[in-house]
Amino acid sequence: MLGEFMQYLFSGLTSGAIYALVGLGFALIYNASHVINFAQGEFVMLGGMSTVFLSAAGVPLPVAVLLAVAATAVVGLALEKLAVEQTKNASVVTLIIITIGASIVIRGAAQVIFDKQFHTLPAFTGDAPINVLGATITPQTLWVLGVTVAIVLVLQWFFNRTLWGKAILATSVNPLAAKLVGINTNLVLLISFGLSAALGAIAGVLITPITSTNFEVGIMLGLKGFSAAILGGLGSPFGAVAGGLILGIVEAFGAGYISSEYKDAMAFVIILLALFFMPSGLFGKRGTDRV
Amino acid sequence: MSVRLTRRMVLAAAAAFGLTAAALPGGAATAAEPIKIGTFLAVTGPASFLGDPELKTLQMYIDSMNAEGGVLGRPLELVHYDTGGDPNKAVTFVKRLIDQDEVDVIIGGTSSGESLAVMPLMERAEMPFISFAGSKKIVDPVQKWVFKTPHTDTMACEKIFEDMKAQGTTKIAMISGTDGFGASMQAECKGVAGKYGIEILADETYGPKDTDMTAQLTKIKNTDGVQAVLNPGFGQGPAIVTKNYRQLQIAAPLYQSHGVASKQFIELAGDAAEGVRLPAAALLVAEKLPDSDPQKPVVVAYKQAYEGKHGAGSVSTFGGHAYDGLMLITDAMKRAGSTDKAAVRDALEQTKGYMGTGGEVTFSAADHLGLTLDAFRMLEIKNGDWALIQ
Numbered sequence: 212m213l214g215e216f217m218q219y220l221f222s223g224l225t226s227g228a229i230y231a232l233v234g235l236g237f238a239l240i241y242n243a244s245h246v247i248n249f250a251q252g253e254f255v256m257l258g259g260m261s262t263v264f265l266s267a268a269g270v271p272l273p274v275a276v277l278l279a280v281a282a283t284a285v286v287g288l289a290l291e292k293l294a295v296e297q298t299k300n301a302s303v304v305t306l307i308i309i310t311i312g313a314s315i316v317i318r319g320a321a322q323v324i325f326d327k328q329f330h331t332l333p334a335f336t337g338d339a340p341i342n343v344l345g346a347t348i349t350p351q352t353l354w355v356l357g358v359t360v361a362i363v364l365v366l367q368w369f370f371n372r373t374l375w376g377k378a379i380l381a382t383s384v385n386p387l388a389a390k391l392v393g394i395n396t397n398l399v400l401l402i403s404f405g406l407s408a409a410l411g412a413i414a415g416v417l418i419t420p421i422t423s424t425n426f427e428v429g430i431m432l433g434l435k436g437f438s439a440a441i442l443g444g445l446g447s448p449f450g451a452v453a454g455g456l457i458l459g460i461v462e463a464f465g466a467g468y469i470s471s472e473y474k475d476a477m478a479f480v481i482i483l484l485a486l487f488f489m490p491s492g493l494f495g496k497r498g499t500d501r502v
Numbered sequence: 503m504s505v506r507l508t509r510r511m512v513l514a515a516a517a518a519f520g521l522t523a524a525a526l527p528g529g530a531a532t533a534a535e536p537i538k539i540g541t542f543l544a545v546t547g548p549a550s551f552l553g554d555p556e557l558k559t560l561q562m563y564i565d566s567m568n569a570e571g572g573v574l575g576r577p578l579e580l581v582h583y584d585t586g587g588d589p590n591k592a593v594t595f596v597k598r599l600i601d602q603d604e605v606d607v608i609i610g611g612t613s614s615g616e617s618l619a620v621m622p623l624m625e626r627a628e629m630p631f632i633s634f635a636g637s638k639k640i641v642d643p644v645q646k647w648v649f650k651t652p653h654t655d656t657m658a659c660e661k662i663f664e665d666m667k668a669q670g671t672t673k674i675a676m677i678s679g680t681d682g683f684g685a686s687m688q689a690e691c692k693g694v695a696g697k698y699g700i701e702i703l704a705d706e707t708y709g710p711k712d713t714d715m716t717a718q719l720t721k722i723k724n725t726d727g728v729q730a731v732l733n734p735g736f737g738q739g740p741a742i743v744t745k746n747y748r749q750l751q752i753a754a755p756l757y758q759s760h761g762v763a764s765k766q767f768i769e770l771a772g773d774a775a776e777g778v779r780l781p782a783a784a785l786l787v788a789e790k791l792p793d794s795d796p797q798k799p800v801v802v803a804y805k806q807a808y809e810g811k812h813g814a815g816s817v818s819t820f821g822g823h824a825y826d827g828l829m830l831i832t833d834a835m836k837r838a839g840s841t842d843k844a845a846v847r848d849a850l851e852q853t854k855g856y857m858g859t860g861g862e863v864t865f866s867a868a869d870h871l872g873l874t875l876d877a878f879r880m881l882e883i884k885n886g887d888w889a890l891i892q
Contacts, residue, residue: 215720215724218716218717218720218750219717219720221716222714222715222716222717222720223717225713225714225716226712226713226714229713327550327551328551328766329737329738329741329766329770330769330770331741331769331770331772333772338745338748338749338772338773338774340748340749340750340751346720347716347749347750347751349749418713421713421714421742421745422713422738422742423738423741423742423770425738427548428711430711431711459714462717463714463716463717464717466706466708466717466718466721467717467718467720467721471706471707471708471717471718471721472707474708474709474712474717475709
């Protein structure tokens with residue numbers, strides 16, 4: 212009985228950690244611009260696919276990972292520079308639509324540059340499952356969880372303790388005021404796109420051994436990551452992680468104890484309920500829009 | 503004056519054109535008017551991994567047949583449209599093939615959705631049609647003008663259950679993808695399980711893009727009496743199921759479907775794939791077939807021809823379905839001695855013992871699929887490669 216419970220928990224943690232890691236990228240760009248970047252899932256895909264293809268070309272895995280993350284960051288910078296920045300003072304909705312367009316372009320390009328097949332990477336530290344209280348968890352899941360925690364800590368420190376982090380927050384709260392106190396808001400936006408692209412790429416590399424990857428994998432991961440970020444409260448890195456884990460665990464327990472047919476439905480019902488009663492998410496700051 | 507002159511010139515020009523136009527086809531017809539083979543395939547879009555090898559196969563074999571003098575002394579001409587996997591486009595293109603291109607026969611229809619959507623058009627136009635899609639509904643109930651080459655999901659289920667029965671397995675669990683392929687096969691397997699005395703104790707599902715299936719498998723693991731587990735699915739889902747299966751250290755044998763019968767599955771699942779059993783077309787293990795196997799020469803020849811042109815490891819059963827379709831229809835034309843649609847259809851229905859990449863085909867008025875369970879071979883994954891189960 213306990214073994215069963217633990218296994219559902221581990222199953223939830225595995226998918227939850229993936230959702231959390233993807234959700235973090237949404238939080239970062241939202242913090243800087245209030246834009247929901249629907250190309251975030253594509254960054255995850257680019258990270259995984261580039262690593263697969265670089266290592267297949269003979270590049271050692273650690274170098275391939277670094278190159279893939281750097282390349283994806285460049286794509287993120289290019290997206291901001293070539294599309295988002297060109298619109299000048301377009302509304303947030305316009306920017307969101309641009310990111311949807313960008314996601315379609317990136318997906319199409321990946322299909323041509325890479326291929327249409329599924330690929331995978333070897334697990335970082337082997338596939339031997341670890342037994343805990345009658346349940347098993349794979350070492351790769353621990354990698355995902357560990358890196359997620361590390362990234363959250365770094366982001367908390369970055370936003371609260373560094374000048375750049377505070378500049379990003381300031382830009383998010385009031386772009387005009389931020390400009391007036393001398394913050395280069397364009398640069399802030401550029402950096403946040405680059406950072407979240409890199410973050411997405413790291414997520415892509417970490418989860419590829421578990422889920423495998425292909426050019427379309429970003430759609431569903433993006434959707435789940437977005438749900439995680441919404442549930443936890445947009446803009447809060449801690450919230451995105453909590454939202455992702457809750458989502459994963461609800462899905463796993465739902466599949467295990469009720470029925471796997473309704474697994475996705477249950478996750479989305481939880482999100483609906485959460486947003487109904489707490490419109491700004493579980494850990495989001497209460498909106499105080501003045502009318 | 504100038505107007506009349508122009509009009510006269512136009513008339514003269516038109517008359518001259520008319521003469522040449524009338525003269526040209528007449529001359530060509532005596533030489534050899536091409537036989538038009540229409541096709542509509544999903545060369546782009548989500549089903550492109552099916553449609554792409556199908557088109558390449560048709561082009562390759564039509565070229566080689568033409569080099570050998572064509573069929574009935576006439577060259578073959580392929581008229582192709584790319585549907586992108588969209589049944590609506592398939593309908594538009596088939597109308598165009600019938601009305602504008604006036605093709606003699608139609609082969610194609612990569613996905614079941616496309617094939618089912620165009621079947622009424624074929625019946626109305628009385629056009630011989632061979633589909634390359636999987637669904638059983640294409641030939642059940644039998645429609646006069648519609649045939650198909652690929653085996654059905656039901657046959658895969660039966661092949662698996664036959665193997666289970668031979669192992670003395672009677673109680674199984676199923677974990678199926680909720681995508682079209684998984685859901686269809688799940689229903690088919692449940693339908694025929696009783697025939698083989700097999701009882702399904704647990705019936706779980708997962709989304710095609712899910713990242714972890716340990717919850718469903720834990721439920722199966724804790725179901726008493728499960729002797730084997732069957733996973734109908736497609737894409738990366740079955741690879742994750744297989745990895746999770748080993749992670750949970752479930753002792754019962756794992757059966758996969760023909761949906762993952764490609765080298766890619768072994769790559770994705772890695773060591774976890776060891777010992778997995780699945781049904782697959784003979785093409786997959788062409789060289790491994792015993793020399794006594796009557797299908798061996800056909801599948802080896804197709805594999806070598808395709809890989810010779812498109813690179814090692816590029817061959818797929820999907821291209822094989824197109825090969826079979828082309829061979830069946832041209833064979834019917836030869837036996838009919840004409841391209842008259844009714845005569846070709848009748849000859850096609852009388853096809854007996856045609857040995858193709860999908861198996862031995864014998865059509866009849868009641869059977870427009872014509873394959874038996876021998877079309878599938880049971881394989882086991884050993885040392886990262888396929889091994890035939892005798």
